[in-house]
Amino acid sequence: DIQMTQSPSTLSASVGDRVTITCRASQSISSWLAWYQQKPGKAPKLLIYKASSLESGVPSRFSGSGSGTEFTLTISSLQPDDFATYYCQQYNSYSLTFGGGTKVEIK
Amino acid sequence: EVQLVESGGGLVKPGGSLRLSCAASGFTFSSYSMNWVRQAPGKGLEWVSSISSSSSYIYYADSVKGRFTISRDNAKNSLYLQMNSLRAEDTAVYYCARDRAPTIFGVASNWGQGTMVTVSS
Numbered sequence: 001d002i003q004m005t006q007s008p009s010t011l012s013a014s015v016g017d018r019v020t021i022t023c024r025a026s027q028s029i030s031s032w033l034a035w036y037q038q039k040p041g042k043a044p045k046l047l048i049y050k051a052s053s054l055e056s057g058v059p060s061r062f063s064g065s066g067s068g069t070e071f072t073l074t075i076s077s078l079q080p081d082d083f084a085t086y087y088c089q090q091y092n093s094y095s096l097t098f099g100g101g102t103k104v105e106i107k
Numbered sequence: 108e109v110q111l112v113e114s115g116g117g118l119v120k121p122g123g124s125l126r127l128s129c130a131a132s133g134f135t136f137s138s139y140s141m142n143w144v145r146q147a148p149g150k151g152l153e154w155v156s157s158i159s160s161s162s163s164y165i166y167y168a169d170s171v172k173g174r175f176t177i178s179r180d181n182a183k184n185s186l187y188l189q190m191n192s193l194r195a196e197d198t199a200v201y202y203c204a205r206d207r208a209p210t211i212f213g214v215a216s217n218w219g220q221g222t223m224v225t226v227s228s
Contacts, residue, residue: 001169034214036152043202043218044144044152055207055216087152091213094166096142096154 002026002090006099012107019075021102023088028068032092035064035073038101039084047086048073078104109133109217111203116222123193123226129186129203129219137161137181140206142215143188145199145224155201156188160209171197193226200224 003026013019023033031051036044046055048064051071061076075082083106088099115127129141143155156177157166165177176189186203200223204215 032213036215038152043221044215045218046207046214046216049207049211049214049216089152089154089213094157094164094212095168096157096213098152098154101151 001095002029002093002097004088004090004097004099006086006088006102008102009100010103010105012105013078014107015078015080017078017107019078019082019104021073021086021088021104023066023071023073023099025069025071025090025092029090029092031067032090033064033066033071034089034091035062036087036089037082037084038087044087075104109205111205111217111219113201113203113219113222116201116224118225118227119193120228121194121226124189124191125193125224127188127190127201127203127222127224129188131184131186131203131205134205136179136184138209140164140209140212141179141186142204142206142213143177143186144202144204144215144218145197146202146221147196147199150199153199157213158186159212190224193224195226198224198226 035048038044052064110132142157174192200221203219205217207214207216
């Protein structure tokens, strides 16, 4: 199975900060990567697919980049609604795998 | 509006069985692949199983292979997960999730609210 490693596991930031989360795959997954946001007690929400395509309705402050084994999710200016946990997920193989998550906390 | 509503969760003893259901509405269910994803208390997301639109392709995580069975009834717009030989480590919220597009496998754009499964004696 393809392993997905996210860093950091926790991130403390302030409103207005630029935030970057990294996701690494154990082997090349081309651009078959998605990013999700999850808030406590809620289902995940799709933000980005195919590494850099913004899902409809998602604010443009969210962006994704990367290919192969290294990917990043960037929030250009952190808003109060963005404090949540973020997960990457590969869909290069039929055995889907998620990263361990990055919790974005208020500094 | 796409809606996915899971049901069937509950408390079950180790070794027991449970069948989860997911009722879908607001889209052409028979056109989309569907997935089950779970989340143990305080832990991250774990993919469980996926099924293609016509049930031709079915995939399972190694952790549930041989114990869980995914199925669907397109006439009833419903997705199922039959869970047998349950273990304590299967305790989790189970989400039903729809793929983003009929031609894209593995990206879940719509999720249900989840149903809790607790395996304990």
